Amino acid sequence: MSKTVALVGNPNSGKTTLFNALTGLHQKVGNYPGITVERKEGTLTLLDGASVTLIDLPGLYSLTPQSPDEQIARDILLGYRTDTAQPEVIVNVVDASNLERNLYLTSQLADLGLPLVVALTMGDTAARRGVAVDADALSRELGLPVIPLHAASRAGLGELRAVLASPPPAPPVRRWQLPTSVEEEAKELAGLLVQQHQLAPETAFSEAVLLLGTPVAPKTTRWSPEILAHLHGDHERLTREGHDTTTAIAEARYGEINRIVEHAVRRAETPPTTKTERLDRLFLHKFWGYAIFLGILAILFQAMFTWAEIPKGWLEAAIAALARGIQAVMPAGSLRDLITEGMLSGVGTTITFLPQILLLFLFIMILEDTGYLARAAFLMDRLMSRVGLHGKSFIPLLSSYACAIPGILATRTIESHKARLLTILVAPLMSCSARLPVYSLLIAAFIPKTTLVGFHLGTRSFALLTLQGATLFSMYALGTLATFLMAALFHKTLLRGEAPAFLLELPPYRKPIWRTLGFRLGETALQFVQRAGTVILALSTLLWFLASYPKAAPETPKSVALASSYAGKLGHVIEPLIAPLGFDWKMGVGVVASFAAREVFVSTMAILYQAESDDEEEQAKTLKDRLSAEKRPDGSPAYTPLVAICLMVFYVLAMQCISTLAVVKRETNSWKWPLFQLAYMTFLAWFVTFIVHLIGKAMGY
Structure with a gap:
């Protein structure tokens, strides 16, 4: 039976890139039973021939969940889900350029009592910011194996494989301490969890700290009435004594994190201006930012009628040749008609639009992997908030250009219920890739290739934008306009309320991993x-x-x-x-x-x-x-x-x-x-x- 390893980390820490680098083609994607949260598993074969099952858990900042996907990740790590075994080893992906924030989750994972390995990513990004992380010193201070990685060049992957093939490292000893009253209450609550719910002592203490750090007692049937009553009493008692448990726990963890960082990190006296900061001056500009965004979209739609035309022609010729071949070898009759006029004509005609659909998906993937997609969400937040949409709605809506289904699933990251429902209601108005064959067929047949914007180079003419490309752009623009107008209507009628505040982490710009x-x-x-x-x-x-x-x-x-x-x-x-x-x-x-x-x-x-x-x-x-x-x-x-x-x-x-x-x-x-x-x-x-x-x-x- 293969060992189960969970990849855990903050969003934008490089976790999914590492997962893809380790598993390659040996992975499967589905949903957890009963909930539309993506489940990604892969198989990694080690040097000794043994196999490891890798689970790529949804990104999270802490074990206090804010959304359904974070709840799933937390439940798997604590061993609460019956459909997924608790991992035997955790690989915590930590972004070296945001070490303090990432180590908060590391601190919580260390409390679980499970073998823990730290995979240190984004070292090159940290260096460009004038930050140098000493992996050996970080390992000593954490009491954990720390492996520097660069998934794009595959540096460090062999060392990580070797660690996973070795006996699991011993869980680290907890070094941070809570105020005495809070520590005593946490240990008492942990004892009750062990007694009444048969949790392992380490899991029980970790859960007790998480429960005490949540200001409102959870509405759940997981815990017995006695546990919930005891937790309510703890909150009241600690509040009377002047303890803000949420702040006390965070301060205790960050106190230890600051000590670790002091020993393991060196910073330049004058941090250099990074490439990300220089690019953001242009891409987030009040005028040029929007102009560039619209220009990028226009280039995409024009490319669908130029770059994809050649492979589309190849597919059309191949399918026509196959049909002629079938007609040549099969006798006339209903069976031949079914194959050529029914199956091949219907399926074949649809498949010829595959190059254009792949071009659309590739475009969205590049925007996402380079970090530009988050900037586009930032630019669009001002407009979206006026119609009641959340800034986080932009990425689900843009994903709906590819397909509304993953776009709707991506709304799980929106904390506001009304903003999430509003996004779900309007997401299908964004023109998905399934509409693209309809647009492409009708535009190619009835819209002329008139050049609207172009240039001459010698004796040759080059079209930057044709009437066909502009027509396709207008269809996507119409869908986007309808999305915003209907969102505004629903926001004023069915789903009234203030537009929620928008907080978004802007990842550094990165080269895509081809x-x-x-x-x-x-x-x-x-x-x-x-x-x-x-x-x-x-x-x-x-x-x-x-x-x-x-x-x-x-x-x-x-x-x-x-x-x-x-x-x-x-x-x-x-x-x-x-x-x-x-x-x-x-x-x-x-x-x-x-x-x-x-x-x-x-x-x-x-x-x-x-x-x-x-x-x-x-x-x-x-x-x-x-x-x-x-x-x-x-x-x-x-x-x-x-x-x-x-x-x-x-x-x-x-x-x-x-x-x-x-x-x-x-x-x-x-x-x-x-x-x-x-x-x-x-x-x-x-x-x-x-x-x-x-x-x-x-x-x-």
Whole structure:
């Protein structure tokens, strides 16, 4: 049986980077049972062939929890969770550039009585700030093994592996002391915890100190009524004696921490100006900070139509060649049609948008790993606080550009319940990567590549921003604007209250670790392909059946057969609801089908128009070409730039994601909020799209 080791540390201490460096591809990510808190486990093989199970616990500043993920980390360390064993060894990741703050958690971990190893990171950042940490002196003062690490260059990883392969180090002896009255109460409470709840003595003392350091007795069923009554009495008695237990415990710990730092740290008399400070003068500037932020976003959206176009073309060619190969070797019939017109057309068309989706994810990962994402949150706090959102809402909202589900889960770091709920309600309005195939298809087909900003170099012209890139940017801008407007509305009506104060740690700027980024990007690609091979494949098969049956007579034109199929009948039923938006019944089938997942709209269109084609030459056309050639019964184009814009606006604002609704239900523990979310977003999408179509028609488009 492998040893279980927990990686524990403050946020931005380099803990996750170390986890990725140690485990590489040998890790799995899921949620703890019954709660949407991410659970990351990995396997590390040591030099002697033994394996170690690493658990990457959520970042926390202390063992006094402020959020659900911090509560999970605390419960695992104290051995309270039945689904996760208490770790046998703790690796405490400590940021050398913020040593005093990080050692507070180290002090609490040392009290648990578990073998503890300190992994000292960010030594290079500390050096740039004029701070030198003597690891050997720090080890002597803490009474713990201290291993300097640099995960990016992998320096120190071998030494850490060697320590984990050795017999666990002995737990350190507690050196800090509480005031006499507080110390006596802590020991008495610890004795009761051992007696009534069979806790280990070290765990009991650690828990007693944590309970005494919390001003309000916890509302929990974990402890017996006698324990809670005793704790309440302790608080009253110590308060009467003039003790502020929270302050007393913190002062006792920091007194020992200051002594340790005095022996282990040397500081320059005049701290140098760091690269982070110089960059922040620009990136946090009142004008240039916002200009740079908008410029970065504009570059991203333009890049999606330039950098990703070549690999997208490769995928399209490969899928078309595969379809031709299948048609060449298989006899004509329903099975071949199912594979080529249903499975391959639906799944294949969706997969061609993988390069653009990966580019979006890579962009967000780079912003996060370099430290710029926290600066963007700082810049946006002033605007967000005016609509009732928390500054910490920005990172969940920006994460929702990739997918609303992790964005909603990221709201766990927001302490205010109202601000968290408000963020959850509006997060799906941010344009996620599932909308990107819809935008990309319609923009490529109906928006010209007109250059808006560019330059000439010799005889060559280079476009910095085209109308296509600007259109994509406008879709994301519309989603962001809708997010803020709806947040302001809900803040003034459903969720009234003062905007909470915003405190955010700004990490130093760092170079991304490309190996880690590559691994995370590979994970994202695998998840997308798995989704295409399961959800989209199943829906594509179902849609092909609905578009192909009941079978019409052989001489019936395919367009007529499609209109009389199950899919055609469904589309004609809902057509009166969507006709005011400029949509026909086929678009309606796509809208209904994509409720399971937004990107299914693309595969639905591919199946419907593939099934309608009468000859192989027509079927060989790309979906973009088939949409451009589609006509209404009166001979007018079914798709125009206005219709394309209306479809995109609808997808910007509509919910269209059953998985997101399920996560909102789990996070809010009620069906009230996801059903409300579905209702308001559907109405908002229909109403705004109707207005856009009305204005466009009035302008002659």
